[in-house]
């Protein structure tokens with residue numbers, strides 16, 4: 001599960017490196033530092049773990065151990081279409097796990113990961129507060145109730161079709177311009 | 179010196195000594211996986227060392243000895259707690275004794291024999307990690323399906339070096355002992371220290387091929 005840094009990522013990491021020097025070099029600063037980095041970068045790639053370890057002069061393993069303990073820290077970049085599958089009690093009873101599995105299979109990634117093109121990411125969440133619609137999945141800001149395997153396919157297809165459409169339009173504008 | 183009563187045996191010990199260590203030193207075996215001798219802050223993670231004091235279950239490794247302490251190590255309540263904890267450990271452990279380098283020197287085999295439980299935990303779902311072999315550490319390989327998460331490796335490394343180059347990572351069923359990549363310009367190289375390898379009760383840690391001790 002190697003994350004490939006984009007050039008934007010690299011720019012942000014560089015900036016973060018200089019911001020780091022303003023933080024006091026104490027171990028108790030570890031979590032605030034990680035939080036600050038995640039706020040900017042949205043996730044913590046290995047490069048960042050190493051950077052923080054070096055700055056605080058502690059082993060990388062220690063940083064990694066702390067970071068992986070907390071749910072708030074992510075190790076994969078968020079997708080443009082973040083998918084959250086609810087596995088709260090009601091959704092669990094209505095087979096939310098099958099929905100999760102469908103997303104995972106369809107996108108070829110597991111929960112917590114992001115597709116290579118950074119288009120989709122999958123996360124599991126607990127009750128999102130609309131149990132009557134169980135099983136529930138959220139893509140971007142839209143809640144999708146009464147999920148079924150066929151709907152999983154439809155949702156992903158829709159994004160892909162929209163994508164292709166936008167791409168075609170872009171190409172058209174470009175060729176018109178010439 | 180104080181006197182304590184363990185299963186009707188009178189034992190003399192230093193006031194404030196560790197109960198688990200005192201029992202073990204006096205030939206009374208209590209199953210245990212995570213206690214390091216003379217540890218000031220016992221980790222108390224394996225939950226195998228239960229004994230009964232005043233009708234309550236107590237992890238022996240967290241109990242200090244004091245005058246007149248009465249301890250029972252062999253009540254049915256104690257055994258049932260130990261068996262449950264042990265069976266849960268086995269449910270995430272890959273049973274391949276014949277091919278295992280720890281065969282016959284393994285603490286799990288010893289405890290299974292002592293508690294008279296089989297190595298296959300009946301009625302529990304087996305959950306193994308995939309992949310089981312973790313070579314993320316620069317010179318160590320950790321067999322995650324053998325590891326019992328006792329944390330002794332982390333503790334000895336910390337004691338010796340002031341920092342631990344092994345750590346608990348993740349949470350719940352996903353918890354692993356992990357060594358993480360170090361900054362590129364301060365690479366972690368093998369210094370000859372094999373404390374973590376030697377302390378492991380199930381020999382889950384080994385040196386990568388080509389690295390000599």
Ligand code: FES
Nearest residue numbers: 086088091127131
């Ligand atoms: S359990 Fe899924 S919305 Fe409540």
Ligand code: FES
Nearest residue numbers: 222224225227239
């Ligand atoms: S030895 Fe006491 S809890 Fe592990």
